Amino acid sequence: MSSAPDPYVTPVLAARERGPARWFAGRMDGRHPVLVFFAAALSGMAGLVALSIALYFRRLRAVPLVGIPAVLGTVAAFAVAEVAFGYVNSSTAFLGSIILGNGINYSIIFMSRYQEERAAGASPGEALEHALGVRLLDRTSQGVEPTAYGRSFIHCGTAVFDEMRRGVQDIEFLADPTAGEMRIGVASPYVDFVTAAVARMAVRYPRIEWYVTEGDTPICCRMLRERQIDVGIGRLGSSVAGDLNSDPLYEEYMSVVAGLDSRWARRRRIGLPNLAGEAWVLPEANSVARFWIDEAFRSVGVTTPKPQVISNSMSVRVGLAETGRFLTMVASSMLRFGAAGRRLKILPTRTKITPVDIITVKNRTPNPIATLFIKELRALAKPLAKREPTTASMRAA
Numbered sequence: 001m002s003s004a005p006d007p008y009v010t011p012v013l014a015a016r017e018r019g020p021a022r023w024f025a026g027r028m029d030g031r032h033p034v035l036v037f038f039a040a041a042l043s044g045m046a047g048l049v050a051l052s053i054a055l056y057f058r059r060l061r062a063v064p065l066v067g068i069p070a071v072l073g074t075v076a077a078f079a080v081a082e083v084a085f086g087y088v089n090s091s092t093a094f095l096g097s098i099i100l101g102n103g104i105n106y107s108i109i110f111m112s113r114y115q116e117e118r119a120a121g122a123s124p125g126e127a128l129e130h131a132l133g134v135r136l137l138d139r140t141s142q143g144v145e146p147t148a149y150g151r152s153f154i155h156c157g158t159a160v161f162d163e164m165r166r167g168v169q170d171i172e173f174l175a176d177p178t179a180g181e182m183r184i185g186v187a188s189p190y191v192d193f194v195t196a197a198v199a200r201m202a203v204r205y206p207r208i209e210w211y212v213t214e215g216d217t218p219i220c221c222r223m224l225r226e227r228q229i230d231v232g233i234g235r236l237g238s239s240v241a242g243d244l245n246s247d248p249l250y251e252e253y254m255s256v257v258a259g260l261d262s263r264w265a266r267r268r269r270i271g272l273p274n275l276a277g278e279a280w281v282l283p284e285a286n287s288v289a290r291f292w293i294d295e296a297f298r299s300v301g302v303t304t305p306k307p308q309v310i311s312n313s314m315s316v317r318v319g320l321a322e323t324g325r326f327l328t329m330v331a332s333s334m335l336r337f338g339a340a341g342r343r344l345k346i347l348p349t350r351t352k353i354t355p356v357d358i359i360t361v362k363n364r365t366p367n368p369i370a371t372l373f374i375k376e377l378r379a380l381a382k383p384l385a386k387r388e389p390t391t392a393s394m395r396a397a
Contacts, residue, residue, distance in 0.1 A: 049104065056108075057115065066111055070103035155225070162227035179207040182369045184219035186212065187234035188289055188314065189252075189331035190356060194233055196337045197376045208369060216288040217359075224361050230370045232359035233377070235292065245362050248355040250381035254296040254329045256347040261324030265345040272302045272349055281320045281328045282307040292354075293329050299352030318342060333384060 048065045057066075069341060077099050110131055117127035129136050136150035146154060186194040191214055198210050213223065217234030222245060224232050236246045256275065257266050264275070282304070283290040289312065297304045311317055311324065314334070320326040322343050333356070335346060358374055366374065 006125060025348075026129040036239040040365060049100070053108070053110060057111065062111060066104060069107055070100050073103045074100045130392045137264045158227050176207075178205050180367075180369045181209040181211065182373055183211040183231075184213070184373070185223045185229040185232040185234075187220060188214055189292070190233050190333055191314075192337040193380070194334040194377075195372065197380050200380070201376050202242060205369075205372075218288070220359060224359060230360075230367060231373065234355050234357060234359060235354055243362050245360045246357040247360075249358050250333075250356055250384045251353045252356045253332050253353045254293060254351045255332050255335060256327055256329050256349045257318070257321050257335070258327050258347055259322045259324035260343045260345055262327075262345065264327070264347055265324075270347050270349055272297060272300050272351075274326060275347075275349075276302065276305045278305070279309075279326050280305050281309040281311060281317045281326045283312045283317075284310055287312055288310055292331075294343040295354075296329065296351035318344070336384065 047310050050067060053063050054060055056062075070164070071340045077095075080342065103372075113131040114127050118124070122130060125137060132149075134149040134154075135147050136153055137144045184194060184198075191212075196359055198212065201208070202210065211229075213220075215223075217236060220229065220232035222236050223229045224244060233249070235252070236244075256272070258268075264270060264278075282293060294304045307395060309316075309320060314330070317328040318330065321328045327347075335344070358377065360370075
């Protein structure tokens with residue numbers, strides 16, 4: 001025989017027996033009066049503050065503009081408290097009001113200053129500059145460009161939205177580890193290497209969206225700073241900046257290649273000085289690819305020969321080399337991953353070895369998909385340190 005409900009049992013404790021509320025009631029068991037008091041105090045205070053803001057600025061949209069930063073900070077503080085201590089008490093409610101009250105002061109002062117400048121006839125950009133107390137843009141007859149303060153402001157804003165986007169991605173990954181997106185920047189000589197890694201992962205994770213941007217290493221670094229990509233692949237050398245991390249992936253060297261019909265294809269010993277008078281096809285002099293080729297020649301004490309054909313297209317350079325009439329120089333990883341089906345011969349010359357780097361933003365933890373991708377890159381790079389590609393492997397379809 002079931003007993004009658006006890007009128008003195010609190011609704012929260014009674015709710016423990018009803019499915020959806022069971023977990024919440026369990027969390028509140030034994031301390032629900034404090035939480036109810038905290039929720040009521042915080043809600044009432046937030047309502048009064050929101051009403052005061054709306055009346056002061058005479059705009060409803062001022063409430064989220066002023067309140068959201070402070071609310072986010074308060075929520076973050078309670079999240080840390082929950083993780084660190086696992087409970088809240090009566091003091092927490094008063095600390096919450098202090099955090100919210102102090103946190104909202106800056107937003108109110110900033111918004112008031114902005115409104116005053118707008119009322120005085122300033123444009124939105126000028127009002128923002130006056131509110132911050134620094135010039136964000138240099139205005140000339142040819143247009144505008146950000147100052148050092150403006151670039152810092154843009155950088156901070158970009159970082160904030162990037163962290164929010166990454167947070168959403170992390171949540172999505174935890175909910176479904178087989179889905180998400182990955183943005184990669186890669187220097188041109190290593191496109192084939194990165195393409196091979198993406199192809200392997202795309203088979204295992206068909207629901208991941210891949211965005212691959214090809215560009216020089218400085219472009220990849222800029223995109224990393226602007227949070228347009230998650231990982232960059234390139235050769236930083238001594239140009240690594242303080243805001244970027246550079247982790248060696250594998251050692252790269254430049255190889256001279258010729259077509260199978262070239263008279264050099266049958267030689268077993270060749271030095272770069274012997275090839276100085278041949279017909280070369282090379283990138284433009286001001287390109288990063290040409291810089292690495294010039295460095296390869298300098299490493300053995302040889303001046304880069306004057307090319308007969310100049311092209312930044314890897315397809316053009318390799319295609320002309322296949323004819324047997326031209327020589328070109330390409331990265332060793334391209335020969336392994338991008339020369340399938342090509343009638344090419346690697347000439348027995350050796351140049352300076354330099355590291356290829358995985359470039360990321362310092363103090364920015366890679367998202368879970370980026371971590372998987374970096375592991376895949378390292379697994380794919382292991383054979384590059386063991387042996388060189390052969391002519392037969394390049395001719396294989």
